[in-house]
Amino acid sequence: MSLREILEKMVKEGDSFLLNDGHRDWEVSVLLENLSGPRLKTQAHLQPGLYIAEINDSGYLGQVLYRVKPKA
Numbered sequence: 001m002s003l004r005e006i007l008e009k010m011v012k013e014g015d016s017f018l019l020n021d022g023h024r025d026w027e028v029s030v031l032l033e034n035l036s037g038p039r040l041k042t043q044a045h046l047q048p049g050l051y052i053a054e055i056n057d058s059g060y061l062g063q064v065l066y067r068v069k070p071k072a
Contacts, residue, residue, distance in 0.1 A: 003065070004040035006052055007032040019052070019066035026066070 010028045018025040032040075043055040044065060054062040 001044065001046075002040065003035070003042045003044045003052070004032070006044055006046045007035075007040075010046075017071055018069045020069050021066055025069060031066075 007028055011032060017028070019028060019031055020026070042065075044052050045055055045061060046052050049068055051064045051068060052066045053064045056062040
């Protein structure tokens with residue numbers, strides 16, 4: 001699944017959390033609008049409630065791209 005597909009699914013299901021990239025918190029819809037096309041094509045895995053991680057070329061989980069945070 002691509003990062004775009006994950007973010008679109010999250011927006012459709014409701015925006016009750018934020019994604020943190022290690023530097024700042026993002027609204028899911030804002031992140032979807034601001035990421036570049038190549039970044040949105042990144043193969044990724046959503047671990048619900050925890051994180052979105054990149055899937056590397058070997059098919060294994062790579063670095064965590066975003067941590068899921070509940071909205072205050």
